[in-house]
Amino acid sequence: MKVLITGCAGFIGFHLSKKLLDLNFIIHGIDNLNHYYDINLKKNRLSILKKYKKFYFKKIDISNFKILESNFKLNKYDIVVNLAAQAGVRFSIDNPRSYLNSNIIGFFNILELSKIYKIKHLLFASTSSVYGDNKSFPLKEEFNTDKPLNFYAASKKSNEVMAYSYSNIHKIKITGLRFFTVYGEFGRPDMALFKFTKSIKNAKSLKLFNKGNHIRDFTYIDDVTESIVKLIKKPSNNKIPFQIFNIGSNNPKKLKEFLRIIEQILKKKSKQILLPLQKGDIHKTHADNNKLYKKINFLPKTTLNNGIKNFINWYRKYYD
Numbered sequence: 001m002k003v004l005i006t007g008c009a010g011f012i013g014f015h016l017s018k019k020l021l022d023l024n025f026i027i028h029g030i031d032n033l034n035h036y037y038d039i040n041l042k043k044n045r046l047s048i049l050k051k052y053k054k055f056y057f058k059k060i061d062i063s064n065f066k067i068l069e070s071n072f073k074l075n076k077y078d079i080v081v082n083l084a085a086q087a088g089v090r091f092s093i094d095n096p097r098s099y100l101n102s103n104i105i106g107f108f109n110i111l112e113l114s115k116i117y118k119i120k121h122l123l124f125a126s127t128s129s130v131y132g133d134n135k136s137f138p139l140k141e142e143f144n145t146d147k148p149l150n151f152y153a154a155s156k157k158s159n160e161v162m163a164y165s166y167s168n169i170h171k172i173k174i175t176g177l178r179f180f181t182v183y184g185e186f187g188r189p190d191m192a193l194f195k196f197t198k199s200i201k202n203a204k205s206l207k208l209f210n211k212g213n214h215i216r217d218f219t220y221i222d223d224v225t226e227s228i229v230k231l232i233k234k235p236s237n238n239k240i241p242f243q244i245f246n247i248g249s250n251n252p253k254k255l256k257e258f259l260r261i262i263e264q265i266l267k268k269k270s271k272q273i274l275l276p277l278q279k280g281d282i283h284k285t286h287a288d289n290n291k292l293y294k295k296i297n298f299l300p301k302t303t304l305n306n307g308i309k310n311f312i313n314w315y316r317k318y319y320d
């Protein structure tokens with residue numbers, strides 16, 4: 001089984017590639033290695049993957065149709081997992097074009113090539129941000145997602161509807177993955193766990209938006225990749241073979257409680273700068289994961305305490 005993972009040098013792409021390689025899959029990874037955050041972290045993730053004989057890497061930007069097409073033509077993939085994207089809510093306020101290029105044009109290219117090269121199952125990353133300011137919790141897949149609060153969410157919502165139409169017309173089996181605040185080892189430097197840990201360890205002040213009162217359904221990376229591995233084998237068999245799942249832990253926590261756990265593990269207090277809720281930020285996410293459980297008989301299970309401990313152990317080894 002030949003699998004293409006786009007965004008393989010990214011946080012989730014790296015972990016998913018590694019897990020599938022450990023399960024003996026042949027993995028082709030592509031990534032444009034952009035500079036959104038520390039490029040060395042991406043290169044170091046890649047150097048771990050490159051130790052596997054069945055891993056093949058190409059530096060490709062998914063918004064470049066010609067180059068992407070020659071790659072698809074050459075390799076004849078069975079499965080594609082599209083994780084390449086411009087991520088981040090705050091960055092989308094000042095840099096919307098980068099979301100248009102990677103998330104909308106890039107994803108369109110993936111859809112076209114999945115059609116042309118008859119991909120058996122396409123899975124793609126969406127986000128909990130598509131739920132916008134929904135007030136009813138836990139968030140269920142069938143809830144309305146027509147009011148994205150920022151352009152990042154709008155780009156992912158677009159992916160969902162673009163994918164649905166391709167699935168309808170061309171009968172491509174497609175699965176959307178709405179990730180809820182994923183965290184863990186080799187995590188993203190622009191996300192709370194990384195920033196908080198770094199600031200506390202360096203005795204620097206950290207910015208706490210909304211005074212730490214917003215709520216996130218933090219989901220540990222191994223639970224996310226385990227869910228994807230199980231979903232790969234379970235495309236939809238409906239007439240329109242499109243399906244979408246929340247990938248979240250159904251265990252929401254206030255950001256300030258999340259910060260307290262980090263402080264306890266580091267045995268050090270943070271210095272906080274309290275700020276209002278950022279423009280475009282969602283107040284609360286909380287995944288209903290019943291649909292996921294019914295499909296794969298698995299649920300995210302890692303406790304926040306264990307997940308954060310794993311991250312901090314990794315961080316210490318990596319940076320100290």
Ligand SMILES: NC(=O)c1ccc[n+]([C@@H]2O[C@H](COP(=O)([O-])OP(=O)(O)OC[C@H]3O[C@@H](n4cnc5c(N)ncnc54)[C@H](O)[C@@H]3O)[C@@H](O)[C@H]2O)c1
Nearest residue numbers: 007009010011012032034061062084085102125179181182
């Ligand atoms: N981490 C989370 O909490 C989270 C939550 C919701 C959704 N997501 C989505 O999951 C996916 C993976 O997220 P992540 O946290 O691993 O982010 P990441 O930024 O670590 O990984 C994305 C990777 O894609 C690459 N990339 C970006 N644009 C590209 C392009 N045009 N062509 C080729 N490669 C490109 C980047 O270089 C990066 O290595 C993204 O689609 C993101 O939007 C993540």
